[in-house]
Amino acid sequence: MEDYLTMNAKERERMRVLSKVKEGGMKLKEASELLSLGYRQCKRVWGQFLLEGDKGLIHRNRGKQSNHRKVFKEEALEIYQKRYYNLGFGPTLASEELLEGYGYKVDHETLRRWLIKEGLWQKKRKRPKHRKWRPRKEHFGELVQMDGSIHCWFEEDEKRYCLMVMVDDATGITLAMLFEEETTEGAMIVLWEWIKRYGIPKALYTDRKNIYITDREPTTEELLEAKTPRTAFGKACEKIGVVIIPAYSPQAKGRIERKNSVFQDRFVKGLRLQEIKSIEGANKLLENEFLDKINKKFCSPPGSKVDFHREVPEGMDLKEVFCFEEHRKVNNDWTIRYHNRIFQIRKENKNLPPSKKEVLVRKFLCGSIHIYYRGEELLFDEISIEWLRQNQCEDKKTEQKPERNKYIPSIDHPWRRFVFGREKSLAVLRTANYNNERIITNDQGKEDISKE
16 A cells, blocks of 8 residues: 655645756755755755655654643743742743753743743843845846835826836846836736746845735634735735745845836936837836846846746646635625625526635736635626615615504594693684684683684
């Protein structure tokens, strides 16, 4: 009977890269950089792969209980708080005492994080680290910087537009497209165009705008699935295996900042020379002429000939990658609401979702809506909100109850016989009703009859 191996995505990627090394198509040092591993760590993984094959890439602790149990953490913190907290023991000395006195083996940095989280220790100020100029990456596609340059590109038009720029860190190859604003759609379109031309890069280097990364609190679903919050652009990059690296200062991504300055000088003059005053014309100029000139003048050969770009996997449709995804719950009448729009799921669907179940709604960049349930696309129709409101108004009109006949009390009704607490004579009431007159009371309290 054959043995089956359960491997996650990271282990499968290691198996693919190390197989190339085994065939002689890649060096071990290049494989370590592609896998984001240190060279010594990559040598250890390579040795296990040669010794045990694919089985050597599987994590050793899989199926075993974690060494850092919750009970162990609680007991260690309880001992520290009772014995060492008031004596001013730091994490390093406390970790040594826990090992010698109680047999609790915990690293001092792990204990430091535990104590800071519980409020038993405070971070101490450190001197700023020494920084140096970062050299270029050696491989094409290893790191691509991405940014939006907001500028008055058309000089007569004072409106500011955004030029989305991508620059390869190793070669300086540039791709740019002009949009009205720096939006998620623009970032997806530019990255999609880059993948069409060169392939899927390994990592993107961006700023900390909410287009690329988010600092929001995780939702309930994300907490249950142990996922970190992602933007729509971050979800698209996660599908194709692109890592987003945030930059904490403009100087950190100085290569693309300098390229933005080149565009703000040369591209503005190019638009002026061609008398272009629209976004469509500017993008045509970029595609047909300007980008080729920029790449020929400012590009440089990479340090290594190995291309780190990956091909799009078979069966993957980039339309379903670069889109907006949201989950919606099916109502009792098999309708769903999405951004103030109502969609009716058809009955003829083979995989008809039950009511109160969630379906996946995808909005493509072209604006089309697609609904999926368990991986299969559903047929649906959109209901016009105006038509729905008209039908609701007509239903309300038909449901209105007929008006009741107005009740007029008789002449001898007790309600008619009392005015200001005194009872009127029945003869006076009858006379007033017969002559269409009303009863008045004078200042002396006597009743009189007056015509209306």
